[in-house]
Amino acid sequence: MKKLIFAASALVLSVSLVAAADDPIAVRQALMESNAASAGVAAAMLKGEMDYSPVVAKAAINALHATALAFGDYFPEGSETGGDTTASPKIWENMEGFQEAVTKFQTDSAAAAEASGKDGPADLEAFKAAITPVLGNCRGCHEDFRIQRN
Ligand code: HEC
Numbered sequence: 001m002k003k004l005i006f007a008a009s010a011l012v013l014s015v016s017l018v019a020a021a022d023d024p025i026a027v028r029q030a031l032m033e034s035n036a037a038s039a040g041v042a043a044a045m046l047k048g049e050m051d052y053s054p055v056v057a058k059a060a061i062n063a064l065h066a067t068a069l070a071f072g073d074y075f076p077e078g079s080e081t082g083g084d085t086t087a088s089p090k091i092w093e094n095m096e097g098f099q100e101a102v103t104k105f106q107t108d109s110a111a112a113a114e115a116s117g118k119d120g121p122a123d124l125e126a127f128k129a130a131i132t133p134v135l136g137n138c139r140g141c142h143e144d145f146r147i148q149r150n
Pocket of ligand 1: 025028029030032033035036039064084085086087088098101102105134135137138139141142145146
């Protein structure tokens with residue numbers, strides 16, 4: 001029985017990996033939706049709309065960092081168009097520059113994760129100091145590498 005469950009879950013896993021490989025646009029957009037959710041929680045705490053919680057702050061920072069590590073892998077040749085992508089053609093014209101922007105996002109979010117320690121940033125000031133450079137990456141990269149739709 002155990003074996004069967006294992007086989008079944010391995011199957012589900014491989015099916016979702018195949019789906020991911022087939023649809024890099026869907027994966028990178030899902031990663032970005034996760035970014036937006038983390039940034040939303042961070043903004044709510046920074047604006048005082050939500051009580052500061054070190055655990056929630058740490059979760060937001062770690063989610064941003066995980067996204068930063070994964071995101072750059074979902075821009076293969078051939079995924080320039082399709083779906084409702086807002087990825088700019090500049091990504092493929094200047095893949096090196098784009099990957100530099102991804103690396104900056106990774107470095108800044110790694111520093112924030114490091115600064116937040118085991119229990120999360122101690123207070124709102126510490127959280128603000130850690131996350132502000134990370135959030136600066138959103139607009140920076142979108143201006144250079146995303147088609148602005150209004
Ligand atoms: C290194 C570049 C880069 C960084 C950094 C970045 N983004 Fe993006 N973002 C993109 C690109 C490229 C797209 C378009 C993806 C697509 O449609 O294929 C995008 C799309 C999005 C979308 C739309 C997703 C969808 O469902 O269509 C949201 C929301 C978003 N980003 C939020 C954020 C937030 C919030 C941050 C900062 C925490 C951030 N992004 C940081 C490059 C970046």
